[in-house]
Amino acid sequence: MSSADTVTVDSTGTSPVPGAVRAARNGVAVAFALNGLAVASWFSRMPAVRDGLGLTAGQLGLLLLAMSAGALCAMPTAGLVSQRLGAARTVGVGTVLVALGLTGAGLAAGLAGSVAGVAVSLFAFGYGSGICDVAMNVEGASVERRLGRTIMPRFHAAWSLGSVAGAGLGAGAARVGLPVGVHLATVAVVVLVGTLVAARHFQPVSATTAAAPTPAGRRRALLAAWCEPRTLLIGLLTLVMAFTEGSANDWLAVAFVDGHDLSEAAGAAVFGVFVVGMTVGRTAGTVALDRWGRVPVLTGTILLAAAGATLAILAGSGPVAVVGVALWGLGASLGFPVGMSAAADDEEKAHVRVSVVAVIGYTAFLAGPPLLGLLGDRVGTLRALLVVPLLLVPTLALVPAIRPPRAAARADRQRDPVQPT
Numbered sequence: 558m559s560s561a562d563t564v565t566v567d568s569t570g571t572s573p574v575p576g577a578v579r580a581a582r583n584g585v586a587v588a589f590a591l592n593g594l595a596v597a598s599w600f601s602r603m604p605a606v607r608d609g610l611g612l613t614a615g616q617l618g619l620l621l622l623a624m625s626a627g628a629l630c631a632m633p634t635a636g637l638v639s640q641r642l643g644a645a646r647t648v649g650v651g652t653v654l655v656a657l658g659l660t661g662a663g664l665a666a667g668l669a670g671s672v673a674g675v676a677v678s679l680f681a682f683g684y685g686s687g688i689c690d691v692a693m694n695v696e697g698a699s700v701e702r703r704l705g706r707t708i709m710p711r712f713h714a715a716w717s718l719g720s721v722a723g724a725g726l727g728a729g730a731a732r733v734g735l736p737v738g739v740h741l742a743t744v745a746v747v748v749l750v751g752t753l754v755a756a757r758h759f760q761p762v763s764a765t766t767a768a769a770p771t772p773a774g775r776r777r778a779l780l781a782a783w784c785e786p787r788t789l790l791i792g793l794l795t796l797v798m799a800f801t802e803g804s805a806n807d808w809l810a811v812a813f814v815d816g817h818d819l820s821e822a823a824g825a826a827v828f829g830v831f832v833v834g835m836t837v838g839r840t841a842g843t844v845a846l847d848r849w850g851r852v853p854v855l856t857g858t859i860l861l862a863a864a865g866a867t868l869a870i871l872a873g874s875g876p877v878a879v880v881g882v883a884l885w886g887l888g889a890s891l892g893f894p895v896g897m898s899a900a901a902d903d904e905e906k907a908h909v910r911v912s913v914v915a916v917i918g919y920t921a922f923l924a925g926p927p928l929l930g931l932l933g934d935r936v937g938t939l940r941a942l943l944v945v946p947l948l949l950v951p952t953l954a955l956v957p958a959i960r961p962p963r964a965a966a967r968a969d970r971q972r973d974p975v976q977p978t
Contacts, residue, residue, distance in 0.1 A: 618930020
């Protein structure tokens with residue numbers, strides 16, 4: 558493992574891992590997977606929703622804004638809620654909203670044909686997902702510290718596996734003509750029940766949470782986190798990586814249907830290729846991160862994502878474009894989970910820092926859909942995705958911010974031996 562990125566359990570690094578931590582690890586992985594199933598189930602049916610509601614690309618982008626707005630409304634206080642209630646209860650509350658929103662969006666789009674109904678449901682879906690996102694990442698970072706090795710990307714790999722399942726089920730549902738409302742309502746029930754069971758295995762409220770200060774003190778801690786340069790830089794990096802991932806989630810199926818003349822089912826399958834790439838990257842990425850460290854690994858994956866996205870968009874051949882999609886997913890896989898791990902390096906401040914980074918990162922989901930949708934009205938949805946590689950290259954300058962503070966201090970002392978310790 559790189560000395561810059563070592564995760565320790567205690568001062569000796571030899572503490573045994575209790576069974577409760579392993580159970581929490583499994584519970585967090587299941588919660589991530591089911592959240593991914595819910596999100597991908599919605600996005601895999603985007604072409605059907607667009608056609609059913611009669612929307613242009615720009616109008617569809619504005620509709621997706623409701624989901625992102627819900628997430629952003631939740632995230633500023635999600636860290637405080639998680640600190641107060643504990644991750645398990647917070648995830649439970651958030652998943653109830655996710656299930657209600659997913660069901661409502663499917664019924665409003667498939668049966669009522671109501672744009673307003675879909676928008677309200679997507680807001681609830683986004684709000685619940687935003688609460689879950691912060692709480693799951695805080696719990697995942699806590700489990701990672703207690704395991705003593707990098708595991709956060711594998712939690713996000715579980716999310717991607719859920720996305721693969723969601724994309725596959727969505728493609729199958731589209732092929733057999735299953736109504737959107739029936740499909741999404743069924744998924745919502747599975748996600749709700751499974752997540753509530755998984756959350757029961759989360760760790761109990763930690764000592765640091767139990768000893769947290771008054772509500773006013775927690776609010777002051779949140780405001781202080783917004784003034785930390787490292788936290789803000791991690792947030793900006795996470796924003797670009799969220800845009801890289803989210804643009805594919807939002808638009809890849811539609812872009813390949815419109816730009817490469819594929820069927821709706823084939824477009825959903827291409828989206829599945831992307832999430833398979835994400836899953837492979839997040840599963841194998843833990844080994845790479847432990848061996849080489851955050852900075853070199855993330856630098857390489859960002860370059861890979863930029864090259865893959867460019868190939869997917871500009872390739873004249875369908876099979877070559879699909880290879881680009883796989884590389885895009887592989888390269889985009891580690892940015893978000895590594896950003897969350899970096900934000901949670903200090904367990905005592907993890908709740909508020911993860912909340913800050915999540916808010917900044919999810920701004921990509923707020924601005925991305927309408928930006929790409931409106932741009933797609935002018936140049937085509939597929940060509941609009943060229944924004945992704947154009948943003949990735951300058952983002953390389955932000956990568957050093959993810960180095961753990963203590964590791965950065967050691968590096969500074971090595972460069973300047975007279976620096977006081």
